[in-house]
Amino acid sequence: MTGDKKSYFIFKDFIAILDLERYLRGNEIVIISGIRRCGKSSLLKLIAGQLEGVKFYVDFDDIRLANFEVKNFQDLQDLVTELYREELDKSETGQVYYFLDEIQNVPLWERWFNNLYKESKKVFATGSNSQLLSSEISTFLTGRNKVLRLFPFSFKEFLRLKGIEITGEEIEAGLLTSSGKAEIFSYFLEYFESGGFPLVLKSGDLELSRGYFEDILTKDVLVRYNIKEGKVLKDLALFLLSNVGRAHSYPTLRNITGIKSLSTIKNYIDYFRNVFLLYQVPRFDYSLKKQKVSSSKIYTVDNSFLKTVVFNFSENKGQRLENLVFVELLRREKEPYYHSEKKECDFVLREGLRVSEAIQVSVNLNNPETKKREIEGLKEAMEAYKLDSGLILTLEEEGTLDAGGREIVVKPVWKWFLE
Incomplete structure (x- = not known):
């Protein structure tokens, strides 16, 4: 973000949480x-700003590189030699760093990366397609790469953007005043x-996320997968976004959307996931x-879509809160499932062969029926997976509840985000 001091400090604070040092050292492709x-x-x-040496940046999302071919990889390397010949001659190490944006847009990139690795060139690349990256990495770059999964800002990072440094430990120790909590x-x-x-956060313009949604559908799904039925695809995406946190089977989606082929529905959802x-x-x-064969629940990567893309969704705080918690679980590298037998629990987290945590999400427990439903669903999950305690995340409520010898912790979700 050269030349933009404010945005530099936004991302400077952000990356402090990422512990970049482990990605900078070593020769592995990042x-x-x-x-x-x-x-x-x-x-x-x-x-790039933290490294010394020749740094070469290419954005493969640039329309001028739309016809990039395999033979052009050598052209890039020749260009590096031509542009930085004098600098390379003076350098003791001759270290060259490649920074390659949206690499999934070019063919056979993974083989080129393999060559660069063998030549001791350090490569940093970005990609916006999980399926493409994972399949090609596993085939050609196993043991030669490190993957950094990046999400939109977490709440901790959001607070850093606002100039606030606080930890869950400080809150639990009572170091935060009432006005600070407010x-x-x-x-x-x-x-x-x-x-x-x-x-979106920097500009304060929430509507930007609507444009992001349209770009993702058009560039990353319709064009990449050569889909002709754009309206059908978009309608399915909007329906799923309108129903985050709700379970759907493929036959149910077929009945609701009118898409006759179950395989088409599955493929479209796979594309959204990719x-x-x-x-x-x-x-x-x-x-x-x-x-x-069980029904699955759908969540989205960012809550802004639930405000800008989906109609009449803004007041459904329960689903939006549940979605926010889900994304935080991904950030923490958890493996979430949902529990459903006689009752339902929003999230159960698997570690190895066992379930280690059970979590319910509710805006509040003011309504007796809501409170009963949340407790019974959590209690059933705790009993099913032999857990001594469970967690209910709410907007503001806090305390503990007894569930037949098992403890239920009720915690404000903002505190949980800061742990």
């Missing part, structure tokens, strides 16, 4: 993956509405066969 506009390109530039809660409500896209727009959460079952 792949930064994530949805469009989450800060991947800015992160590349910031990494300030952080007001910021959480803002984050709850606006999501975490860096430029570009990090949507995520699919399965029902937990110890039987993988049963798990695969």
Whole structure:
């Protein structure tokens, strides 16, 4: 973000949380993956600013490179030699760093990366397609790469943007005043509405996320997968966004959307997942066969879409809060499922072969029926997976509840985000 001091400090604070040092050292190729506009390109530039040597940047999303071919890889290397000949001659190490944006747009990139690795060139690249990156990395670059998954800003990062440094430990120790808590809660409500896209937060223009959504559908899905039925695809995306946190089977989606082919529905959802727009959460079952045929829940990567893209969704705070919690679980590298038997629990987290945590999300527990439903669903999950405690995340309520010898912790979600 050269020349823009404010945005530089936004991302400077942001990357402090990422512990970039482990990605800078070593010769491994570093792949930064994530949805469009989450800060991947800015992160590349910031990494470049921390390294000494020849630095070569290419944006493969540039329309002028639309016809890039395999033979042009050598052209790029020749260009580096031509442009930086004098600098390379003076350098003791001759170290060259390649910074390559949206690499999934060019053919056979992984083989070129392999060659660069063998030539001791350090490569940093970004990609906006999870399926493409994972399949090609696993085939050609196993053991030669590090993957950094990037998301829109977390609440901690949002607070850093606002100039606030606070940890969960400080809050638990009572070091935060009542006015301080009120300030952080007001910021959480803002984050709850606006999501975490860096430029949206920097500009204060929430409508930017609508443009992001359209770009993702057009550039990353319709064009890449050569889909002709653009309206059908968009209608499915809008329906899924309108129903985050709700379970749907493919036959149910067929009946609702009118898309006759189950395989088409599955493919479309896979495409949304590949570009990090949507995520699919399965029902937990110890039987993988049963798990695969069960209905799944859908969530989206950023809450801003639930304000700018979906109609009449803004007041459904429960679903939006649940979506926010889901994305934070991904950031923490958890493996979330949902529990559903006689009752339902929003999230159960698997570690290895066992479920380690059960979490319910509710705006509040003021309504007796809501409170009963949340407790019973959580209690059933705790009993099913032999857990001694469970968690209910709310906007403001806090305390503990007894569930037949098991403890239920009720915690404000903003505190949980700061842990």
